[in-house]
Amino acid sequence: xxxxxxxxxxxxxxxxxxxxxxxxxxxxxxxxxxxxxxxxxxxxxxxxxxxxxxxxxxxxxxxxxxxxxxxxxxxxxxxxxxxx
Amino acid sequence: xxxxxxxxxxxxxxxxxxxxxxxxxxxxxxxxxxxxxxxxxxxxxxxxxxxxxxxxxxxxxxxxxxxxxxxxxxxxxxxxxxxxxxxxxxxxxxxxxxxxxxxxxxxxxxxxxxxxxxxxxxxxxxxxxxxxxxxxxxxxxxxxxxxxxxxxxxxxxxxxxxxxxxxxxxxxxxxxxxxxxxxxxxxxxxxxxxxxxxxxxxxxxxxxxxxxxxxxxxxxxxxxxxxxxxxxxxxxxxxxxxxxxxxxxxxxxxxxxxxxxxxxxxxxx
Numbered sequence: 001x002x003x004x005x006x007x008x009x010x011x012x013x014x015x016x017x018x019x020x021x022x023x024x025x026x027x028x029x030x031x032x033x034x035x036x037x038x039x040x041x042x043x044x045x046x047x048x049x050x051x052x053x054x055x056x057x058x059x060x061x062x063x064x065x066x067x068x069x070x071x072x073x074x075x076x077x078x079x080x081x082x083x084x
Numbered sequence: 085x086x087x088x089x090x091x092x093x094x095x096x097x098x099x100x101x102x103x104x105x106x107x108x109x110x111x112x113x114x115x116x117x118x119x120x121x122x123x124x125x126x127x128x129x130x131x132x133x134x135x136x137x138x139x140x141x142x143x144x145x146x147x148x149x150x151x152x153x154x155x156x157x158x159x160x161x162x163x164x165x166x167x168x169x170x171x172x173x174x175x176x177x178x179x180x181x182x183x184x185x186x187x188x189x190x191x192x193x194x195x196x197x198x199x200x201x202x203x204x205x206x207x208x209x210x211x212x213x214x215x216x217x218x219x220x221x222x223x224x225x226x227x228x229x230x231x232x233x234x235x236x237x238x239x240x241x242x243x244x245x246x247x248x249x250x251x252x253x254x255x256x257x258x259x260x261x262x263x264x265x266x267x268x269x270x271x272x273x274x275x276x277x278x279x280x281x282x283x284x285x286x287x288x289x290x291x292x293x294x295x296x297x298x299x300x301x302x303x304x305x306x307x308x309x310x311x312x313x314x315x316x317x318x319x320x321x322x323x324x325x326x327x328x329x330x331x332x333x334x335x336x337x338x339x340x341x342x343x344x345x346x347x348x349x350x351x352x353x
Contacts, residue, residue, distance in 0.1 A: 013274035013275075014274070014275055015271070015274045015275055015276055015277050015278070015281065016274065018229075018230050018277050018281075019277060019281045019284070019285070021230065022230055022233050022234060022277075022285050023284075023285060025234060026233075026234060026237045026285055029234075029237065029238065029241075030237070030241070033241045
């Protein structure tokens with residue numbers, strides 16, 4: 001960095017952004033890969049059932065599979081829309 | 085026993101064919117009898133990078149179909165002893181690489197050669213799956229860039245589940261990382277993922293780091309593998325990688341920024 005760089009606005013360190021984004025997406029994709037392959041279908045069906053009663057968008061159902069030793073925990077988060 | 089090595093990446097354009105040519109030539113220079121096989125059916129390019137495009141008579145698919153034998157299809161490299169090239173076919177039939185056919189041809193190669201280098205096509209379609217299916221080990225070519233790193237991770241997943249060894253319950257084949265187009269200056273500025281960043285994400289051993297270099301385009305322009313340009317940074321970095329591949333310890337070169345003098349620092353660059 002030259003002396004004149006100090007007068008410029010601080011650069012965004014894009015490499016650290018890249019690393020952060022990669023760590024998140026790669027972890028997610030790995031979990032997906034090692035998880036049972038019925039998860040996407042299960043997700044769709046749960047979403048369909050909820051939509052029989054309330055209108056929610058695709059992101060309203062979050063599924064997360066975690067492994068703790070021999071035990072697998074399927075965490076399900078459903079966000080209902082706010083009432084007007 | 086021959087070592088069958090797949091050069092793979094998932095993403096296209098990261099330097100698989102350049103790497104296949106460089107590593108195969110580097111091994112042959114060490115006196116190891118090496119065959120390099122182009123698995124990119126329909127988009128043959130290894131012949132161009134190796135500079136033998138005008139000598140292609142028969143190809144991989146001809147051998148699989150029995151139209152030619154291996155001896156007829158293998159091209160002996162003119163510059164380097166101990167080096168042979170098996171070109172890909174230009175057919176558009178992606179199903180031409182049958183599992184049985186590939187197994188038979190690789191089996192024949194393994195009898196004659198010490199190393200069989202499989203140059204994988206990009207993607208995760210049949211050609212790429214076949215290139216890694218019978219491999220004993222993999223070299224994953226990655227650029228320090230988000231899409232390349234993500235695709236490499238995806239490819240590591242495939243290497244852990246879709247090879248013959250994995251299907252027989254033998255687990256993942258060993259894979260090492262070859263980081264290409266690396267620019268220490270941009271890493272220093274925080275504009276490029278560092279070696280450590282990429283290793284943190286992929287968690288595999290490092291085989292080599294090839295700097296971004298004009299020598300690579302020069303080499304492909306003239307059809308001479310870059311390791312034969314001994315004075316070039318990229319050529320030397322590939323030769324280091326080959327030495328490590330053969331078990332030697334080599335320090336990493338071209339991975340840190342050369343420190344500028346006082347005026348250089350004062351005025352930037």
